[in-house]
Amino acid sequence: MKPIFELTPRQIVRALNSYIIGQDNAKKAVGIALRNRWRRYRIEDEIREEIIPNNILMIGPTGVGKSEIARRLAQLAGAPFVKVEASKFTEVGYVGRDVESMVRDLAEMAVAQVRAEWIEEVEDDAARQTEERLLDFLLPLPPKPRAKRSFALEDLLPPELKNRTNADESKVGEESSEYLERRNRTREKLRERLRDGKLDNHKVDIKLPERGTGMMQVFGPAGMEEMGINIQELFGGMLPKRNKPRTVTVSDARRLITAEEVDKLLDMDAVVTEALRRTEQLGIIFLDEIDKIAASEPGHGPDVSREGVQRDILPVIEGTRIATKYGPVRTDHILFIAAGAFHVAKPSDMIPELQGRFPIRVELDALETNDFIRILTEPKNALIKQYTALLAAEGVELQFDKSAIREVAQFAAKINERTENIGARRLHTVMTTLLEEILFKVPSKTISEVKVTRKMVRERLADLAEDEDLSRYIL
Numbered sequence: 001m002k003p004i005f006e007l008t009p010r011q012i013v014r015a016l017n018s019y020i021i022g023q024d025n026a027k028k029a030v031g032i033a034l035r036n037r038w039r040r041y042r043i044e045d046e047i048r049e050e051i052i053p054n055n056i057l058m059i060g061p062t063g064v065g066k067s068e069i070a071r072r073l074a075q076l077a078g079a080p081f082v083k084v085e086a087s088k089f090t091e092v093g094y095v096g097r098d099v100e101s102m103v104r105d106l107a108e109m110a111v112a113q114v115r116a117e118w119i120e121e122v123e124d125d126a127a128r129q130t131e132e133r134l135l136d137f138l139l140p141l142p143p144k145p146r147a148k149r150s151f152a153l154e155d156l157l158p159p160e161l162k163n164r165t166n167a168d169e170s171k172v173g174e175e176s177s178e179y180l181e182r183r184n185r186t187r188e189k190l191r192e193r194l195r196d197g198k199l200d201n202h203k204v205d206i207k208l209p210e211r212g213t214g215m216m217q218v219f220g221p222a223g224m225e226e227m228g229i230n231i232q233e234l235f236g237g238m239l240p241k242r243n244k245p246r247t248v249t250v251s252d253a254r255r256l257i258t259a260e261e262v263d264k265l266l267d268m269d270a271v272v273t274e275a276l277r278r279t280e281q282l283g284i285i286f287l288d289e290i291d292k293i294a295a296s297e298p299g300h301g302p303d304v305s306r307e308g309v310q311r312d313i314l315p316v317i318e319g320t321r322i323a324t325k326y327g328p329v330r331t332d333h334i335l336f337i338a339a340g341a342f343h344v345a346k347p348s349d350m351i352p353e354l355q356g357r358f359p360i361r362v363e364l365d366a367l368e369t370n371d372f373i374r375i376l377t378e379p380k381n382a383l384i385k386q387y388t389a390l391l392a393a394e395g396v397e398l399q400f401d402k403s404a405i406r407e408v409a410q411f412a413a414k415i416n417e418r419t420e421n422i423g424a425r426r427l428h429t430v431m432t433t434l435l436e437e438i439l440f441k442v443p444s445k446t447i448s449e450v451k452v453t454r455k456m457v458r459e460r461l462a463d464l465a466e467d468e469d470l471s472r473y474i475l
C-alpha cells in the first residue's frame, strides 16, 4: 500500500471506507487536509512556509466513528501519527509541560517509522554479514600458536565430513593450503546447512557487545524523564562496551547478530534527521475528547484547570519549538485533528484562540438502523465477521439471516432511542447478549452450525428490550 502521504483524497476516503460506514463529510475533510500537505510539500519554499495546515474539528455524538477514524488513519502508514486524549491533561498530577509530550511521542513514532523503513533497505546486507559472522562463530579459527581441533565443529558436520585422520591433525596450524581448502569446504557445507535451517537449534558460543549498561542504574534529576531525555542513554555510550560470551541457539544468535549488524549499517543520524523532517512536515496529532477540556456548565465559563489545559495546548497548535531527545521540533505544520462529542460543552465554549485554530468543522451524523445493518456486516472488522471467526475456531458455522441482522439493528436503534444513544457501541452489547448462550454452549458434539433467525433474535432480546430497567443494565 502506498504511504498515506501519497494517497489522493479519494484513496484516503476509500481506505477509510473499509472500516467506517457513512460519515462522508468527515472522511472527505480528512482526505483533503492530508492531501494538502502533499500539495504544500511540492511547492517552492517561500510560500510553502506560509501555508498553514487545515486543522479539523470533528463534532458528533458518542459512538459514531470519531475515534475509529483516528484509529484507522493511524494504520495508513507513512506519516507519523499519534492519538492523545485531551482529557488526560486534566488528570491529577498533570504539569503544564506535559502537553508537549504529544510532540515528543510523535517524534518517537517518526524515528521508529523511518528506522523500520530503512532497515528494509539494509536487511540484505545485514543478513549477508550475519551469515559470515555466524559461520565464524560456528567454525572458530584454531587457537594459536598450537592449534587444536575444534570439537564443536566436528559435532556439527554431516557424517561424510567426519573423516579426519591424525595426519590431518598434525597439519592444523600450519595453514597448509590443503588445510585452508578443507576449511573452506567445511565452511561452505556449514553455510548450506545453516541456510536450510538445519542448525537452528544447535548451540553456539558467541561474543557480542552488551546492549545498555546493565551494571549501573543512573537516576537523573527529576524532570529529565519528562523532557524525554534518558540519562541511561546519554551515559550508556560512554561506558566501555563489554563483550560477554554466551551460549545460545543458532537461531537466537542470528537474531542478535542481525540486530547488531542492522545498527552498524543504519546511519542513525540520518534516520533522526529524516524523522524530524517528517515529524515537522507530515506529522498528524489526533486530539480526541477535546470537548472534555472545554467548559462543562454553560454560562459559567471554563473551569480553571480545563482552560489551563487549553492555554497550554494552544502554543503547540499555533507553532512552537519543542525539545525532544532527538532535537528540537517545530510544530507549525503539524496537522491537528480534534474530535469531541460536545453534548455538554459546545465548540464555542473553548477559548476563542483555540477555536480559531480549527477552521474546518465537520459534523458526524447520528447512526440509525440502516447504518447499523451495514456496520454489522460490511467493515473488515464487522461484528458478525468477528463472531463468525470466533465460532469457526470451534468448528461451528455461524450464519445470520438477513432479517435477523435487520432485527438486531432495529433493536439497537430502539434501545438507543429509549435509554441513551451510545451509537454503534450499542451493537456490541446487543450482539454479546444475543450470542451469549451459543458462545457458552460450544464446543458441543451436537452443534456444528448455528443459524440466527429473526425469530431467535426476537426471543432472545424482546423481553429485555421491553423492560426499560433491564435493558438499561444489560444492553
Ligand SMILES: Nc1ncnc2c1ncn2[C@@H]1O[C@H](COP(=O)(O)OP(=O)(O)OP(=O)(O)O)[C@@H](O)[C@H]1O
Residues within 6 Å of the ligand: 019, 020, 021, 022, 023, 060, 061, 062, 063, 064, 065, 066, 067, 068, 069, 340, 341, 375, 379, 423, 424, 425
Ligand atoms: N461509522 C461507523 N462505522 C463503523 N463502525 C463504527 C462507526 N461508528 C462507530 N463504530 C463502531 O463503534 C465503536 C465506537 O466508535 P468510536 O470509538 O469511533 O466512537 P466515538 O465517535 O469516538 O465516540 P465518543 O464520543 O464516545 O468517543 C467503534 O469501535 C466501531 O466499532
Ligand SMILES: [Mg+2]
Residues within 6 Å of the ligand: 066, 067, 068, 288, 289
Ligand atoms: Mg471517541
